[in-house]
Amino acid sequence: MTIMSSTSLSSGLDSVTNKSYLLHFLQLLSTCMAFFLVTRESTWSVDISNWSMFVWCFCFAVTLLTLIAELCGLQDKLHFSWDRFLITSACYCALFCLSAAIIYPIIHLQIFPDGSPRHHVIAATAFSCIASVAYAVEVVWTxxxxxEPSCSLLGLLKRLEIFVACVIFAFLSNTYPSERQPALVWCVAVYCICFILGAVAMLRHRCDCDESLPYSCLGFGQSVLAVLLYTTALVLWPLYQFNGDFGGQPQRSNELSCIDELTSYLCVWDQRLVVAILTAVNLLIYVADLVILTVVSDRGSTQGLRIPSSY
Known part of the structure; x- marks a missing residue:
């Protein structure tokens, strides 16, 4: 009886391990192919596509290190929950690859005519979508x-805040303000401060920001601070970017970078607009986070906010 139980347990562990390996190999293959297709036909010609290249390289590197750790059995020697790390990293990689699958074709399909480069853009987009699905499957499966409590609504909001901040940084590549625009420099500082505080909070709670953070005055104060900071950015960024009285450019047609045919679809003016929209989106996420923290602190429990394990 004991032998049969041990055999059954070993078979179950092997099944889980094999599924994990298959997912990691699919993630490695899809991100590597997306990167390879872009560099092979020189379809990496717009500054904003730096984000897509970074995403594929970053996700490939994280997945490769994860796979090596699992093959060598190093996860048992680490001083944090390996499952929570898998959920966090896969969640971010899924969002990153999805953003690359949206941003990259929007830019490059408008630039390249029918032919081999355009086909490579489509194929790279498809592989990025496959990678996003593979990472999402890993999150749901894990x-x-x-x-794990990392699958709660509050935990997902924390991850989403950091993800939106990363996308904002990608669009800031061509829109970084000069020192003569202190209000816009302040906005960039707001994005950096909130991102750093969020990343530190995630690391401090070992990728589990759902049990201890709601009861922490520091965590609550961080959310209040983020809401206040993002509110100032939501006011100042559009005001100084799109209001002529403050040195902004209200008309897209008057922006020099939008006249160039190669950047007419997503020029600098468009990127400034995207930053303004994402600022509003992240502010809403921080407000929702603050509301949930307030409700949870009143109830003294996070049980009502967890997503069922069948999610």
Whole structure:
């Protein structure tokens, strides 16, 4: 009886391990192919595509290190929950690859005519979508298998805040303000401060920001500070970018970078607009985060905010 139980347990562990390896190999293959297709036909010609290249390289590197750690059995020697790390990293990689699958074709399909480069753009986009799905499957599968509290609504909001900030940084590549525009420099500082505080909070709670953070005055104060800072950015960024009285450019047609045919679809003016929209989106996420923290602190529990393990 004991031998049969041990055999059954070993078979179950092997099944879980094999599924994990298959997902990691699919993630490595899809991100590597997306990067390879872009560099092979020189379809990396716009500054904003730096984000897509960074995403594929970053996700490939993280997945490769994860796979090596699992093959060598190093996860048992680490001083944090390996399952929570898998959920966090896969969640970010899924969002990153999805953003690359949206941003990259929007820019490059408008630039390249029918032919081999255009086909490579489509193929790279498809592989980025496959990678995003593979990472999302890993998140859902790991959550369902372990029932980790990292799958709560509050935890997902924390991850989403950092993700939106990363996308904002990508669009700031061509719109970084000069020192003569202190209000816009302040906005960039706001994005950096909130991103750093969020990343430190995630690391401090070992990728589990759902149990201890709601009861922490420091965590609550961080959310209040983020809401206040993003509110100032939401006011100042559009005011100084699109209001002529403050040195902004209200008309897209008057922006020099939008006249160039190669950047007419997503020029600098468009990127400034995207930053303004994403600022509003992240502010809403921080407000929702603050509301949830307030409700949770009143109830004294996070049980009502967890996503079922079947999610």
């Amino acid at each position: 959550c369902a298998r372990t029932g």
